[in-house]
Amino acid sequence: MNIQNITVKNILTKSSLPIGDYSVNPYVGCTHACKYCYASFMKRFTRHPEPWGTFLDVKYWQEIRNPEKYAGKHLFIGSVTDPYNPQEEVYQRTRELLIQLQGSGAAITIATKSDLVLRDLDLIRTFPRARVSWSINTLDETFQKDMDQAVSIPRRLKAMKTFFEAGIRTTCFISPIFPGITDIPAIVRKTRDQCNLIWLENLNLRGSYKQNILTYIAENYPELIPLYHEIYQLGSRRYWEMLDAEMQEFANEQGLPYLRNDDTIQRPFDAPPALVNYFYHEQIKQSAKKKERTCPNSRK
Incomplete structure (x- = not known):
């Protein structure tokens, strides 16, 4: 696993997602290594030659100034990473983000596959x-x-x-x-x-993982090959x-x-x-x- 620290200018990015004004990702990459992960496109913006799921950039940013300017805004935390990947237990960048936003009046949605988020339950419940x-x-x-x-x-x-x-x-x-x-x-x-x-x-299914998933289906669910061909190769x-x-x-x-x-x-x-x-x-x-x-x- 290749883990490195990086410095970023801003941790909040304006978003076009249907459920958020800003997307927030405390990490680049994700060690959950989901085979179907759409976020693997992020490799284009990194210098990582490693396969998706085998690297993690830990983000450090200047403390968020005037967090109250995000009052009433909806922040989606974890659009292209899991903010509670196993390494969060050590680096605590998601926890630091929540501490900096506490009392801002921002609405937050956290997307995860982890139960590590239980660690921050008392902190999360302070957001209205x-x-x-x-x-x-x-x-x-x-x-x-x-x-x-x-x-x-x-x-x-x-x-x-x-x-x-x-x-x-x-x-x-x-x-x-x-x-x-x-x-x-x-x-x-x-x-x-x-x-x-x-x-x-x-x-x-798109990009490099499309063929991987189709191969998995062919090997494990051969009866579904016609259906996946219709959807992902014919575009139906x-x-x-x-x-x-x-x-x-x-x-x-x-x-x-x-x-x-x-x-x-x-x-x-x-x-x-x-x-x-x-x-x-x-x-x-x-x-x-x-x-x-x-x-x-x-x-x-």
Whole structure:
């Protein structure tokens, strides 16, 4: 493992994500080494020749000045790294970030696959609109271990329950959804009593990891080869359209709201969790950018 310290000018970056004004990443790289990680594109901006998951840059920045200027802004912590990767236990850069932002009035969402976040529960609960999400795209421990080196699914579920019972908003992030493998209803039933939101996001395959995943499917799920060929080589969206309809029906049966690209953070804490479909957020973002180009005053 190649770990090095780096100095950065700014730790907060304006974001185009549908759920945040700023993205915040205390590390470059991620040692959970998820085989499907979209964030592996970050290698283009580093000098690391090593495979994704085998290096970590630990960020150091000047103390955030006037943190209150972020009051009312939504900060998404962990858009291209896991802020609670195992090395956080030593370097504590995420904890330092939270300490610097404490009392700022910023809303924070933390995305992780770890239960190390439990260490900072008392700190996180001081933020008025805090939320922690755990990525859980399977209940099959064998598949999970094939895909990432993060903590087990039971440990993630236990951490989620602890935060929820402490009155901190939690999200079950069912992502990425592997066609024909991820059992969404089973995960929803397992987590619905310990989370406020359930996000659904499709598996996107691009770059260097596309062939790796397709090879894995061919070797371990050969019966799914035609489906993956249709989606990832022919570019069909038929599967996601069908799944969208199925999830709408399932949510209705379960008495859960079903929304598309709607964060719904203001819903009552004790309300049943909403299923939020982010299958199409890339298309929506592209459409919005096109609209801005044709109607430059549309956002004024």
